[in-house]
Amino acid sequence: MKKAIFFDRDGVLNDNINRHVNKPEELILYDGVPEALKMAKEAGFELFVVTNQGGIELGHLSHEMLKKIHDRLEALLEGYCKFKEIIYCPDFKKPSECRKPAPGMILELAEKHNIDLINSWMVGDRDTDITAGKAAGCFTVKIGDIDSRADINELDLPNRRRERKVDLEAVVEAIIEESE
Template identity: 50%
Template sequence: MKAGIFLDRDGVINEVLTKRVKFVNKPSDFYLLEKVGEAIKLLNDAEYKVFVVTNQGGIGLGYMKEKELERVHGKMKHELEKYGAFIDDIAYCPHKPHAGCACRKPEPQMIVDLAKRHDVNLENSYMVGDRDPDIEAGKAAGVKTVLVGKREKSNTNADMEFERLYDFAKWLIS
């Protein structure tokens, strides 16, 4: 069984709530964060399965359609290809916040389902996120958890913290 790296999207892979973009509801709103392409390439080269697990409540709230989300993810894949990097699979929750579904983080269903589908050993895997629900989902799924980004205060007990995905990737492969 392979190990997997489960990545939240907004705030880990791409910009969100910045001067340039508030939310990513169309491809033109998608901007990779610094060194993300290089980070995912390092993980790919180290033979980790790399997945995206993302809450996309904008679909349930009517801000975007699933077809538009597919286009956003197409742009993400295209941008990563420029670095020779790739994502093995993507799972997303289209439901409104507080809808009570089983797939929305902090629930672990997206992680568990991807692990089963791709024969991934959860004990040797990591969930990387920038918010408490990401870390809670990882803990519930039984993976090690990594909080990235500049956080003033977090209520979570992530196993480790790094400023950005690239710093985690460098640490992991060293």
Template identity: 45%
Template sequence: MNKAVFLDRDGVINEVLSKRVKFVNKPSDIHYLKKVPDAIRILNNAGFKVFVVTNQGGVGLGYLTEAGLERIHSTMKKDLKAQGGIIEEFASCTHKPYEGCACRKPEAGMIISLAENHNIDLSLSYMAGDREADIEAGRKAGCTTILIAEENEGNLADHHFPSLFEAAVFLSSKEQGE
């Protein structure tokens, strides 16, 4: 079985609600956070398959089309691959917020589906996100959780780092030590 790192998108990989961009609704809105391509490459080199699990309620609300979301994810996949980082697949919940689906985080549907389709051992895998819903989804799926944020108020996650890069360095060194 494989091991994986499941990443939230907005706030972990790219900027959102920043001075440059409010929401990512087209490829030109993508602004990667510092050292994200390096982080993904480090995770790949440590033997992790990397997946993105993202709530994209803007599609259900009509702010973005499915085709537009696919263009954004294709651009991200291409950009990151050009810098040596491989994202295996993007999984998106495009339902409206509060629609009650099993895929929208904090539910674990996207993670579990990816694990089944890619032969992932969730007990050896991690979910990294910047919000409580990401951490809760990871826990429900049986992953070790990583909060990407300046502070870990209430000790939400198993691990806490201010950036994906620092989390990747930690996971890489942990894998080398095992």
């Protein structure tokens, strides 16, 4: 079985503080994200994106536009890494097994790609990401505000570059160190 890191997208890989990402040009990666993902891949982790995209149900974007946004994400990472798979949950109001905090997306990917969840990680910026990761049996990393349930909190990392909104490089370094 393989180990993996499941990344939430908005607020983890890209900035979405000022608006939702509904068009490809609105996807702007945080500094150091390509390097962090490359480091994780080189350390033997399969890389996945698991993202709630309730804007689809709400009519703010289409499945086709979301594909273009994810195509841009992969283009920005070219030469660094490639995600094994990017999946999303389009639900917002209706009951859903895939929308985080439910662990459905993580469990689906684990089964499909033979992932060992006990040695895998969920990285997110919301409590719903931590809840989903814990429910799936993963270790968790919280970006932003501290969550006492998380195994790692980005803001607590001593090597965190304070000038960055998110320091995914410091997060991946900590994951690698904890996984050894």
